[in-house]
Amino acid sequence: MTAPVPGIPARTAEAPRRARRRDVGRWVMLAIFVAVGIVIVSPMLLVVVNAFKTQPDYTTRGFLSLPQPWTFDQISTYWTQSDFPLKLANSFIISAATSVLAVLVSLLNAYAIGIGRVRGRLTLVVLFLLANLLPAEAMIYPLYYVAKQVGLYNTQLGVIIIFVAIHSAFGTYLLASVFGTFPTALLEAAALDGASRWRILWRVVFPISRPTLVVLFTLFFVWTWNEFYIPLVMLVDDSVQTVPIALIAQQGQHQTSIPLLNAGALLSLVPTLVFFFIFQRTLTRGVTVGAVK
Amino acid sequence: MSDTQLTSARPRARRARSPLQDRRGYWLYFIPGGVLLLAVILVPFAWGFVLSFSRWSGVGDIVWVGLDNYRQLLSDSVFLSSFANVLAMIVAVVVIPTLLGLVIAAVLFDYLGRRFAGNVVAVLRATFYLPQIIPIVIAGIVWGWVLQPDGSLNTILRAVGLGFLAQNWLGQPHLALGSLMTVLVWVQIGYPVVVFMAALSRVDPELYEAAQLDGAGAIRRFRAITIPQIRPETFVVVLTCTVAALKVFGPVYALTSGGPGNATYVPSYLSYQTFFQKLQVGYGSAMATVLALLVLLVSLAILWAQRRSEAKEER
Structure with missing residues (x-):
């Protein structure tokens, strides 16, 4: 994206005019894209505007006008009413624990497949991939039933275990193919120095693959944070619920107050947005790492 | 050997x-x-x-009924319409985002990217990607509010004198599915854009320059360079999006609950209801099994096609 339009043939007198015409086309296209961009973010903009309104302001002046006056009332009401700090902590604990454990399990699996080159590794990779693709619906009832029997229903640990299994299936598939091209000279050198398999994993493989592991961690974190189906089934108590589940529970209870709903949506969005801005690079890299084998 | x-x-x-x-x-x-x-x-x-071969409410005795549940599925109009809606989900989550994403990525990269600074393109790309990172239920709640009868969309239509277009977007059977699909396109579009743009930056720029010197226009370059070069990524996008389309749950839960009537049921949501609201565990399991087999079949088919296209390229 550095060199602007290389090699415009500038010999004829017509060339500059043609270039200018092409330029107009580009500006028109840019305008179209900006307009589409605005349409895409407009629902979010509406949420921001209406989260700061009072209920009477909303009823009389509608949602297109700016708040008059701006108020944090709805935000603070949602904050206390839904016990937002607790929901935030729940989401954070579940996402962080899931991502760390899922990366660890993926690393161990992929070490055996990609570097250990165990027999039947292709079958294993396909098995892990298909396990990740299977819809949760097909195993949710047995999981729900067993979780109830063993006391993991309605606990964060129960949800974490399920997510670690599903996400590490993807991580194994991805890492195994990355490790397939791992520089063997390094491994052989370490082995000649007498390093054990366990030591080679942590002293050679882990440091070198750290960038990929960070990408995996980030992906797992966002996926877990945004996941809806499994927490909806497994977490029924207010005290263990995640941020998205809390919002949908709130919507059921207080259907009337639109500004409160918007405040809740805005509060629930802020952590994801912050995360997005911090890890934007890693995330876009992650999405693409998944696409290049 | x-x-x-x-x-x-x-x-x-x-x-x-x-x-x-x-x-x-x-x-x-x-x-x-x-x-x-x-x-x-x-x-x-x-x-x-x-x-899936039983009748069970989750407590008490399990009654084994053989293939009864599957037989019942074949004559269950709600189940059949939920599977018909899967096609609509595939259009909204796979077909439209992949085609649009291809065009958007190419325009951003090869057309706008040549004239405007990198930041402009990066900001546009981030804007298109934004809906992807929003928790799907929150997106659903927000859209539900936008699309309700006195919601923002209708108000805006009335404000600009297009009041006759105002509709009960989620409350009418013939509109609800289209509204749901629109929301899904909005959610999904950023993913192919980001993947395809990354794929394009992998392509040797000299290919484009050589084509340009030979007088190939933007559309020609799109067809002759862009599409073949990013075929590997296209397969991955199609696979992940198709699986996502088959599993659509959150937007239906938050927006329509399958209604009005049976207009927007999808297998995932229907099996959830059958498990946890109707307490028909055996019947729900049969639905979930059919869905899982469909997911496996479609995934294997796409993986197979990918393998074949790679083999052809190597030859």
């Missing part, structure tokens, strides 16, 4: 010398992952499959 025997015989001779060559020891590293895979995915999946 004899080739594989040779290569597998060689490491065996060296096994005693180095930990790298002893492959059996690596199975220890599968213990945590293997236990999880079995306990959380494979065994529950098999168990659910077995339950």
Whole structure:
């Protein structure tokens, strides 16, 4: 994206005019894209505007006008009413624990497949991939039933275990193919120095693959944070619920107050947005790492 | 045949010398992952499959009914329409986003990217990607509010004098599915854009420059360079999006609950209702099994097509 339009043939007198015409086309296209961009973010903009309104302001002046006056009332009401700090902590604990454990399990699996080159590794990779693709619906009832029997229903640990299994299936598939091209000279050198398999994993493989592991961690974190189906089934108590589940529970209870709903949506969005801005690079890299084998 | 025997015989001779060559020891590293895979995915999946031959409410005795549940599915109009809606989900989550994403990525990269600064393109790309990172239920709640009868969309239409276009977007059977699909396109579009743009930056720029010098216009370059060059990524996008389309749940839960009537039921949501609201565990398991088999079949088909296209390219 550095060199602007290389090699415009500038010999004829017509060339500059043609270039200018092409330029107009580009500006028109840019305008179209900006307009589409605005349409895409407009629902979010509406949420921001209406989260700061009072209920009477909303009823009389509608949602297109700016708040008059701006108020944090709805935000603070949602904050206390839904016990937002607790929901935030729940989401954070579940996402962080899931991502760390899922990366660890993926690393161990992929070490055996990609570097250990165990027999039947292709079958294993396909098995892990298909396990990740299977819809949760097909195993949710047995999981729900067993979780109830063993006391993991309605606990964060129960949800974490399920997510670690599903996400590490993807991580194994991805890492195994990355490790397939791992520089063997390094491994052989370490082995000649007498390093054990366990030591080679942590002293050679882990440091070198750290960038990929960070990408995996980030992906797992966002996926877990945004996941809806499994927490909806497994977490029924207010005290263990995640941020998205809390919002949908709130919507059921207080259907009337639109500004409160918007405040809740805005509060629930802020952590994801912050995360997005911090890890934007890693995330876009992650999405693409998944696409290049 | 004899080739594989040779290569597998060689490491065996060296096994005693180095930990790298002893492959059996690596199975220890599968213990945590293997236990999880079995306990959380494979065994529950098999168990659910077995339950699909039963009638059970989740408590009390399990009654085995053979293929009854599957027979019932074939004449269950709600179930059949939920599977018909899967096609609509595929259009909204796979077909439209992949085609649009291809065009948007190419325009951003090859057309706008040549004239405007990198930041402009990066900001546009981030804007298109934004809906992807929003928790799907929150997106659903926000859209529900936008699309309700006195919601923002209708108000805006009335404000600009297009009041006759105002509709009950989610409340009318013939509109609800289209509204749901629009929301899904909005959610999904950023993913192919980001993947395809990354794929394009991998393509050698000299290809484009050479084509341009030869007088190929933007559309020509799109067809002759962009599309073939990013075929590997296209397969991955199609696979992940198709699986996502088959699993659509959150938007239906938050926006329509399958209604009005049966207009927006999808298999995932219908099986959830059958499990946890109607307490028909056996019947729900049959639905979930059919869905899972469909997911597996479609995934394997796409993986197979990908393999074949790669093999063709290497030749």
